[in-house]
Amino acid sequence: MSDTPGTDTISIAADIVGVDRVSPDGPGANTGLFRQRKVFGTVRPRTADEVRRLVAAYAARSVSLHAYSTGRNWGLGSREPADDDVVVLDLGSLDEIREIDVDAGWAVVEPGVTQGQLAARLDGTARMLNVTVSSAHSSVIGNALDRGVGLRHQRVEDLMGLEVVLPDGEVVRVGWWPDAHRQTPVYPHGLGPSLVQLFVQGNFGIVTGAVVRLLPRPEALRVVRLNFQSAELGEATAQLRRWQAQGLVSGVLKFYNPAAARGYGSTPGEWLAHVCVDGTPAAVAALSGIIVDEAVRSGVFTDVSNTDAADPASPHHEVTALVERSYLGDPDVTDTVFEAKMGMPADQLDERIGFLFFLPLLPFTPEAVVKADELLERVREETGIACGATGNVLGPDVVDLVVTLKFDRSDADVAHRALDLVYESFTEAGFLPYRLDVDHREWFDRCGGQPSERAFTRRLKDSIDPAGTIAPGRYF
Numbered sequence: 001m002s003d004t005p006g007t008d009t010i011s012i013a014a015d016i017v018g019v020d021r022v023s024p025d026g027p028g029a030n031t032g033l034f035r036q037r038k039v040f041g042t043v044r045p046r047t048a049d050e051v052r053r054l055v056a057a058y059a060a061r062s063v064s065l066h067a068y069s070t071g072r073n074w075g076l077g078s079r080e081p082a083d084d085d086v087v088v089l090d091l092g093s094l095d096e097i098r099e100i101d102v103d104a105g106w107a108v109v110e111p112g113v114t115q116g117q118l119a120a121r122l123d124g125t126a127r128m129l130n131v132t133v134s135s136a137h138s139s140v141i142g143n144a145l146d147r148g149v150g151l152r153h154q155r156v157e158d159l160m161g162l163e164v165v166l167p168d169g170e171v172v173r174v175g176w177w178p179d180a181h182r183q184t185p186v187y188p189h190g191l192g193p194s195l196v197q198l199f200v201q202g203n204f205g206i207v208t209g210a211v212v213r214l215l216p217r218p219e220a221l222r223v224v225r226l227n228f229q230s231a232e233l234g235e236a237t238a239q240l241r242r243w244q245a246q247g248l249v250s251g252v253l254k255f256y257n258p259a260a261a262r263g264y265g266s267t268p269g270e271w272l273a274h275v276c277v278d279g280t281p282a283a284v285a286a287l288s289g290i291i292v293d294e295a296v297r298s299g300v301f302t303d304v305s306n307t308d309a310a311d312p313a314s315p316h317h318e319v320t321a322l323v324e325r326s327y328l329g330d331p332d333v334t335d336t337v338f339e340a341k342m343g344m345p346a347d348q349l350d351e352r353i354g355f356l357f358f359l360p361l362l363p364f365t366p367e368a369v370v371k372a373d374e375l376l377e378r379v380r381e382e383t384g385i386a387c388g389a390t391g392n393v394l395g396p397d398v399v400d401l402v403v404t405l406k407f408d409r410s411d412a413d414v415a416h417r418a419l420d421l422v423y424e425s426f427t428e429a430g431f432l433p434y435r436l437d438v439d440h441r442e443w444f445d446r447c448g449g450q451p452s453e454r455a456f457t458r459r460l461k462d463s464i465d466p467a468g469t470i471a472p473g474r475y476f
């Protein structure tokens, strides 16, 4: 939706990027069916310097900006800003891998660089990217800045350095950056305050580049697939936690409720877990053997296998081979698993399907996981929406539970009521969200850290960005 005064406002950008990179249109439809904000238009800069000049020009006229990288933040708002009356910056054309050092394990990338693009550069090398299971065409930087979760760990752990345009147009580099004259170890914290994380879910500036860590590629890897019935959820959680706590698991252990497991070809009604082990071939053979052995002896699981990916005769062969490849840093540019889950190509989501995300953190205990399942069952009873739930185990004590609500676009009201119910009931149980969609900004005040911390964050924002130039309302 465009706004009449936007004609002048947006023409400021044309002087900087050229008329062909400026449009009076907003971001268009979003798959969450969140309210489309009233914006002045969309600008598509090509370089970091154009971003700097745009920020300076709009700050001087007290106009606010909302930036996205590739805008595939499906379920949380896609490309939609949190506030009305902003200019939208689409950074997808800043798509250069500026520098890469495979031996030392880092790459300097721009916001439009996708996980597929960076992974392709690492193909056949001893390094890999920590990829997510979102589309291969989503941004490495955009996902990390929203605290996204990859298959190896949370993406913020891969951010070594950031290049940021501050609200007054000054460009700063924080964290670790390559030194042309000597080799320094890749380490983001340096001396003094560690500033990289300030810009994650922070509207203190627009990120135009990042140093991303490249991980050593394991020599061998296997995913053990386990199925279990709902009645065994507590016991299965206890077993999975034990393997996690005892260091048998590599990468992010994942478990899926029956609605989410369908995307991986599981038997209807059953839960699914993927337990990844990697290392040297001997270590992988030993560890996956131990997990299979213990899983069978526990009597908790209906089906246990560590051979699906290797065995072409297995009914789960193709999907498990793709899952193993994604743990090895291949985001699959054909989006096969993504499309199987969503039922359509990624770039049709915003127009054709209703889809919402809720992302709380749970303690990794049987009680919490069972409670979360009960809360989702209550939502189903009250609204008729059967939520998908995927547990991403981030450590022995914490699970990122990805709750998904798929709905017909004509049922948006019911879906949003279900989303509100999930927010309320999970928060009451202590399962607080760690990412927010564009309509739930007030939850930053309801559960975003200590009151003194929120006040300090706002003091920082007021001193760095007194006019609210950058992404007003995006988190705070």
Ligand SMILES: Cc1cc2nc3c(=O)[nH]c(=O)nc-3n(C[C@H](O)[C@H](O)[C@H](O)COP(=O)(O)OP(=O)(O)OC[C@H]3O[C@@H](n4cnc5c(N)ncnc54)[C@H](O)[C@@H]3O)c2cc1C
Pocket: 067, 068, 069, 070, 071, 072, 073, 074, 075, 078, 079, 091, 111, 132, 133, 134, 135, 138, 139, 140, 141, 142, 143, 145, 146, 147, 148, 149, 150, 205, 206, 207, 208, 338, 341, 342, 474
């Ligand atoms: C089937 C499916 C699977 C998914 N799997 C995963 C998954 O495994 N892990 C996961 O984390 N998510 C997942 N997602 C959610 C989402 O698609 C990803 O998080 C995706 O990477 C976000 O889109 P993007 O990379 O284009 O980021 P963007 O939409 O570009 O950015 C996200 C937000 O970050 C901020 N931002 C972005 N760029 C900048 C910048 N340069 N400067 C300042 N602020 C900026 C903005 O607030 C923006 O709204 C999945 C979604 C679906 C539908």
